[in-house]
Amino acid sequence: MKGINMIQLAKELGLSVSTVSKALGDSHEISASTKKRVNELAKKYNYKPNPFASNLRKKKGKQIAIIIPDIVNNFFALAVDGIEHVTMAKNYDTFIYLTHESLEREKALLEHLENGLISGLIISVSSGREGYGHFQEFYENTKLPMVFFDRVPDLLQFPKVISNNYESTFDATARLIKAGCKRPIFFSTQEPLFTNMERIRGFQAALSSAGLLFSEDMIVKCSYDMDQNYSALRKIFLSKKRPDGVFASIEKFAISLYQVCKDLEVNIPRDVKVIGMNNLRTAALLSPSLSTVSQPSFNMGKEAATLLLKMIEKKTYAAANDIIVLKNELTIRESLHA
Amino acid sequence: MKGINMIQLAKELGLSVSTVSKALGDSHEISASTKKRVNELAKKYNYKPNPFASNLRKKKGKQIAIIIPDIVNNFFALAVDGIEHVTMAKNYDTFIYLTHESLEREKALLEHLENGLISGLIISVSSGREGYGHFQEFYENTKLPMVFFDRVPDLLQFPKVISNNYESTFDATARLIKAGCKRPIFFSTQEPLFTNMERIRGFQAALSSAGLLFSEDMIVKCSYDMDQNYSALRKIFLSKKRPDGVFASIEKFAISLYQVCKDLEVNIPRDVKVIGMNNLRTAALLSPSLSTVSQPSFNMGKEAATLLLKMIEKKTYAAANDIIVLKNELTIRESLHA
DNA sequence: GTGAAAGCGCTAACAG
DNA sequence: CTGTTAGCGCTTTCAC
Numbered sequence: 001m002k003g004i005n006m007i008q009l010a011k012e013l014g015l016s017v018s019t020v021s022k023a024l025g026d027s028h029e030i031s032a033s034t035k036k037r038v039n040e041l042a043k044k045y046n047y048k049p050n051p052f053a054s055n056l057r058k059k060k061g062k063q064i065a066i067i068i069p070d071i072v073n074n075f076f077a078l079a080v081d082g083i084e085h086v087t088m089a090k091n092y093d094t095f096i097y098l099t100h101e102s103l104e105r106e107k108a109l110l111e112h113l114e115n116g117l118i119s120g121l122i123i124s125v126s127s128g129r130e131g132y133g134h135f136q137e138f139y140e141n142t143k144l145p146m147v148f149f150d151r152v153p154d155l156l157q158f159p160k161v162i163s164n165n166y167e168s169t170f171d172a173t174a175r176l177i178k179a180g181c182k183r184p185i186f187f188s189t190q191e192p193l194f195t196n197m198e199r200i201r202g203f204q205a206a207l208s209s210a211g212l213l214f215s216e217d218m219i220v221k222c223s224y225d226m227d228q229n230y231s232a233l234r235k236i237f238l239s240k241k242r243p244d245g246v247f248a249s250i251e252k253f254a255i256s257l258y259q260v261c262k263d264l265e266v267n268i269p270r271d272v273k274v275i276g277m278n279n280l281r282t283a284a285l286l287s288p289s290l291s292t293v294s295q296p297s298f299n300m301g302k303e304a305a306t307l308l309l310k311m312i313e314k315k316t317y318a319a320a321n322d323i324i325v326l327k328n329e330l331t332i333r334e335s336l337h338a
Numbered sequence: 339m340k341g342i343n344m345i346q347l348a349k350e351l352g353l354s355v356s357t358v359s360k361a362l363g364d365s366h367e368i369s370a371s372t373k374k375r376v377n378e379l380a381k382k383y384n385y386k387p388n389p390f391a392s393n394l395r396k397k398k399g400k401q402i403a404i405i406i407p408d409i410v411n412n413f414f415a416l417a418v419d420g421i422e423h424v425t426m427a428k429n430y431d432t433f434i435y436l437t438h439e440s441l442e443r444e445k446a447l448l449e450h451l452e453n454g455l456i457s458g459l460i461i462s463v464s465s466g467r468e469g470y471g472h473f474q475e476f477y478e479n480t481k482l483p484m485v486f487f488d489r490v491p492d493l494l495q496f497p498k499v500i501s502n503n504y505e506s507t508f509d510a511t512a513r514l515i516k517a518g519c520k521r522p523i524f525f526s527t528q529e530p531l532f533t534n535m536e537r538i539r540g541f542q543a544a545l546s547s548a549g550l551l552f553s554e555d556m557i558v559k560c561s562y563d564m565d566q567n568y569s570a571l572r573k574i575f576l577s578k579k580r581p582d583g584v585f586a587s588i589e590k591f592a593i594s595l596y597q598v599c600k601d602l603e604v605n606i607p608r609d610v611k612v613i614g615m616n617n618l619r620t621a622a623l624l625s626p627s628l629s630t631v632s633q634p635s636f637n638m639g640k641e642a643a644t645l646l647l648k649m650i651e652k653k654t655y656a657a658a659n660d661i662i663v664l665k666n667e668l669t670i671r672e673s674l675h676a
Numbered sequence: 677g678t679g680a681a682a683g684c685g686c687t688a689a690c691a692g
Numbered sequence: 693c694t695g696t697t698a699g700c701g702c703t704t705t706c707a708c
Contacts, residue, residue, distance in 0.1 A: 003454075005685055016695045021687060031693060046479065048453035052394040053685035056700050061390070063433075071422075072415045080409050084436050088443075093455060095401075096434040098422050105426075115386035116341075117431060141384065258623045282618060285596045287625025343701055354679045359703060369677060391701035394684050679708080684701105691696075 004045045013041055024049065064120040064308060065095040067109055069151070073251050074279040075297045076124065079149065082301025083122060090309055099126040101191075101224055110138040120145040120312045122304050125153055127191040132156050145311035149304040150295070154194040159311070159322040161304040163295045165195055168328035169202030170209075172275045172293050173247060175330070177210045179273050179338045181245030183218070185236075187253040190221045199249050199277070218243075222253050229256040237264055237272075244272055251278035254290060274335040277328075288334035296326045342383045351379055362387065402458040402646060403433040405447055407489070411589055412617040413635045414462065417487065420639025421460060428647055437464040439529075439562055448476040458483040458650045460642050463491055465529040470494050483649035487642040488633070492532040497649070497660040499642040501633045503533055506666035507540030508547075510613045510631050511585055513668070515548045517611050517676045519583030521556070523574075525591040528559045537587050537615070556581075560591050567594040575602050575610075582610055589616035592628060612673040615666075626672035634664045 010020045015034065023030045023038035041047075055061035066083055068076045080096065087094045095118065099106045106126045111134075113121065121144060125132070132153035139146060139158075149161040176184045186203045189196050200219060207214045220236065223229045233256055236243070248254040254276030261268050268274055268288055275291045276283070283290040303324050344362075348355045353372065361368045361376035379385075393399035404421055406414045418434065425432045433456065437444045444464045449472075451459065459482060463470070470491035477484060477496075487499040514522045524541045527534045538557060545552045558574065561567045571594055574581070586592040592614030599606050606612055606626055613629045614621070621628040641662050 007685075017685090018687075018696080019694055022694090025687085029693060034693085046452070050394070050685050051453050051455050052390045052399070053700090054687070056388070056390040056394055056702090057685080057687045059700070066434075071409070071418050072412065074410065077410045077415050080434070081436065084409075084434065088436070091450075093433050094435075095431050096404075096418070096422065097432075098419065098426070112429075114384070115389050117389050252619075255619055255623065262623070280620060281590075281593055282620045282624060285593065285600070285625065286620060286623045287627075289625075345701075355702080356680075356704075357678055360678090363703085367677060372677080388701050391684090392703070394686090395701080395703045397684070677708105680706090682703105682705085684703090686700090687698105689696105689698085692694085 004047050005050065006047075009038070009041060009045065009047055013037060059116075060119050062091060063093045063095065063118045064122065064305075064312070065097060065113060065118045067097045067099060067106065067121065067123045069099050069101045069124060069126045071096070071098055074281070075150070075251060075295060078279055078297035079124070079301035079304075082298040082303075083305040084301075085298075086302055086305040086309065092309065101126045103127045103129060107134045110134050114138065114141050116142070118144070120308045121147070122301075122308055123148050125151040125193065127193070129191055145308055147304045147308045147311070149300050151193050151195050154197075157321060159307055159324075161300050161307070161324045161326070162195070163300065163326045163328045165198035165328070166202040166205075168293050168330060169199040169247065169249075169277075170206045171202075171330055172291075173203045173206035174210065175291075175332060175336060176245040176247065176273055176275060177206065177212065179245075179269070179336050181273055182212065183241075183243055184245030184247060184273075185218045185220050185243040187222050187246060187248040187250070187257070188219050189250060190223065196249055199247075203247060222250065222256075224252065226252065226256060229253065230260060233257055233260040234264065237261070237266055242266075242272070246272060246274045248274065248276040248278075251276070251280060254278060258286060258290075269335050269337050273337075275330075276335075283331075284333060286335075288337075291333045291336040292331050294329050294331065296328070299326055342385050343388065344385075347376070347379060347383065347385055351375060397454075398457050400429060401431045401433065401456045402460065402643075402650070403435060403451060403456045405435045405437060405444065405459065405461045407437050407439045407462060407464045409434070409436055412619070413488070413589060413633060416617055416635035417462070417639035417642075420636040420641075421643040422639075423636075424640055424643040424647065430647065439464045441465045441467060445472045448472050452476065452479050454480070456482070458646045459485070460639075460646055461486050463489040463531065465531070467529055483646055485642045485646045485649070487638050489531050489533050492535075495659060497645055497662075499638050499645070499662045499664070500533070501638065501664045501666045503536040503666070504540040504543075506631045506668060507537040507585065507587075507615075508544045509540075509668055510615075510629075511541045511544035512548065513629075513670060513674060514583040514585065514611055514613060515544065515550065517583075517607070517674050519611055520550065521579075521581055522583030522585060522611075523556045523558055523581040525560050525584060525586040525588070525595070526557050527588060528561065534587055537585075541585060560588065560594070562590065564590065564594060567591065568598060571595055571598045572602065575599070575604055580604075580610070584610060584612045586612065586614040586616075589614070589618060592616060596624060596628075606673050607675050611675075613668075614673075621669075622671060624673075626675075629671045629674040630669050632667050632669065634666070637664055 010017045023035045147159045152160040204214050277293045279294045283292045348358045361373045485497045490498040542552050615631045617632045621630045
């Protein structure tokens, strides 16, 4: 029962392997009747073509990979959901790899994937600290279709799916200011990620357009480590130059902030107004409810996967410069009330 | 540069392919000096063995699969994180498949994976509605190592990683009662999942041990659809026989409940006390902060993967009856204050 | 310690 | 419409 192969099938049918192969591939050069016979016997024996053999022969397969920094983050979880949605529909198998924000890990992963395991790659970058040479190199070595989403290497010529970070951060910051903030700060990642840079640009532009002065210490580099983050924020809120508004660019950051404010009895929104960039379903249930800029994560995943599969199946050419921009959504809640 | 293979390597080295193969595999029958030469040239050319060829030849590979109902759920996201933690360390590639609670999808997936793509499987089941024949069948057909976690098929003889659902639900329910609840209810999944059954058992036992009467309508079957769920809960809280305590067995359920209570102005914890089974980082920040039973999800994933890889690498035999039980953690917060 | 040869299961020319 | 043949790139006897 286990491991019946085409040769045995062919033998039992009194046909040649190649005929069987073509029949199973629904080739036009095979008669309907043989196709039927072949398919029936294949089903009877629960025959499944060996993907290694066929991939080896065809020099490609229906496997792709996702490389993301983290899965315990609603944004990425939703994106994976979106990706899986389309790969499943098209019968692709999807590998998942997590970099945990480690550049080393990301490089090692790409190098590993040069072995030809996959036919395409969806990536959200872990860091821009040392440039994106490894992606370029991967591409040179493999010529594999790659699509980036959200955290994209801005300087590289690859198809990308992003959301309108500049505009939405501009709008959010404007709301912060409108609600009375004179000295809002921006909780930023430590790495020079394009996504984050765009948001900072939006933040700055909103300040300047409201006639407020921007200073470097308005950008607070946060850590992905919750404990470290907590201490750093605590220090800031204990200092005399306490901020009166916060834009938290990452899901985790707003959570840390809420904890700090709770413990220090800093009142949100009276003492400090907050907007968080995230996709937490619980945002509306926090105390106070958290105003959010949420990204269309599921759809970003879907778009990225759709694009990738098109490239793999060559239904589209030279997608290399495609940039798909989706819209973020601003939801004002209690944390921003004047 | 792209696609150099062993034959070319061998040619350039003036060696035979088999020698090169053995050298790269660090075989004892190859001299240290040739090994060195081979490895150096391989590195120089960035040679990567073709996994399809080697998998085909060896009839197995270093790929495994995860099948889970959902990734947009902190429990599963954390479990995947735990799994990836160990597969990464051992250089396994990990496929991810989502069933979205669909039995059909689950069956189709298993059937697909009978093609031999993977060497092992980690599963959290989507439903027990029609038994677990498909898992048994998959095993008969493939003899592949399989490990179940959390949502496990209780009647099947496979290794499992679970947490102490009975005990922790018992304890949680006891706390609900101790806080004054006379008529607590249990928000349950619709499917007869083992996990859930265990929790219900714990719930019932706690009632009976406190001398309270159990009635069938204390078990409320919730939907995974948030909207549907919302309406159903709303109805319950508008009825005259309003519950005074809730144990929410799934992450989403507590969220829906909070929304309903907020909208209906039912006060938590005064009017109804709540404990939720989940791993939300925001539980402490909800209003009121949510008491939780949290599962050791990351570790469950780790244990499951560790066990699976051991089975694959035959370092352990007949693990078929292994059941690893980890402990859940009860955290009391405002939602339960008397 | 090294090499020759067979073949994993499949696909794709090419012939007929 | 069907069959023959030649590999895909690697591992593994078995000789030497």
